[in-house]
Amino acid sequence: NGKLNVAIDGPAGAGKSTVARRVASELSYIYVDTGAMYRAVTYYMLRHEIEPEDVDSVLKHLRELSIELVPDANGQKVLLNGEDVSGPIRSREVTGIVSLYSQIEDLRAHLVELQRVMALRKGVVMDGRDIGTTVLPDAEVKIFMTASVKERALRRFNELEKTDDLTLEQLESDIAARDKLDQEREISPLRQADDAIVLDTTSMSIDEVVEHIVSRCYEVG
Numbered sequence: 017n018g019k020l021n022v023a024i025d026g027p028a029g030a031g032k033s034t035v036a037r038r039v040a041s042e043l044s045y046i047y048v049d050t051g052a053m054y055r056a057v058t059y060y061m062l063r064h065e066i067e068p069e070d071v072d073s074v075l076k077h078l079r080e081l082s083i084e085l086v087p088d089a090n091g092q093k094v095l096l097n098g099e100d101v102s103g104p105i106r107s108r109e110v111t112g113i114v115s116l117y118s119q120i121e122d123l124r125a126h127l128v129e130l131q132r133v134m135a136l137r138k139g140v141v142m143d144g145r146d147i148g149t150t151v152l153p154d155a156e157v158k159i160f161m162t163a164s165v166k167e168r169a170l171r172r173f174n175e176l177e178k179t180d181d182l183t184l185e186q187l188e189s190d191i192a193a194r195d196k197l198d199q200e201r202e203i204s205p206l207r208q209a210d211d212a213i214v215l216d217t218t219s220m221s222i223d224e225v226v227e228h229i230v231s232r233c234y235e236v237g
């Protein structure tokens with residue numbers, strides 16, 4: 017059908033989801049936010065008071081849980097056993113601990129399998145940490161998006177509601193801590209694929225990044 021798969025990886029707050037959503041919309045592809053899947057699992061485990069160290073319990077509960085990504089006006093809605101959890105999965109509580117759950121090997125295997133099924137028919141833009149390396153090693157276009165920690169914290173800061181009393185310094189250290197866990201974990205750590213195009217977006221606009229990726233897709237496809 018002439019469609020490609022596009023893998024977009026990179027550290028927290030690099031703008032992957034904004035860019036991936038826009039690329040998908042320009043190409044009429046499906047956007048898959050894999051971070052939202054790890055966040056939904058984390059939200060569920062927190063709600064049931066299952067600690068990330070209790071691997072057996074995590075895996076047992078994983079079997080009871082269904083995650084759906086449903087397209088909507090804002091890009092995508094996340095349904096956990098049918099309930100819309102798109103808001104709560106972005107809380108600081110979930111963000112602060114998701115990297116501990118996402119270290120669990122069998123949990124990853126389960127989500128990776130779901131993600132591969134979503135991409136079977138191609139025409140998918142998938143963002144995450146291990147898409148180009150593990151989930152879709154055959155993706156026709158692989159992008160590794162980065163930006164300095166300062167710039168990424170600043171972008172997050174500018175998106176925050178005035179009621180959140182997080183400082184720029186807190187955001188910066190939260191992001192750095194999460195990157196460290198994601199990079200140093202044993203199972204498919206955050207790493208650029210050998211055949212990925214690296215885009216340092218520190219001084220690029222969203223439009224520029226989107227255009228770069230879309231034109232790469234036209235070159236390949």
Ligand code: C5P
Nearest residue numbers: 050051052054114115118144145146198
């Ligand atoms: O992309 P986002 O910041 O929403 O991802 C949340 C967390 O989910 C990451 O910090 C990482 O621990 C985990 N994740 C992952 N593999 C992916 C996507 C996300 O381990 N493909």
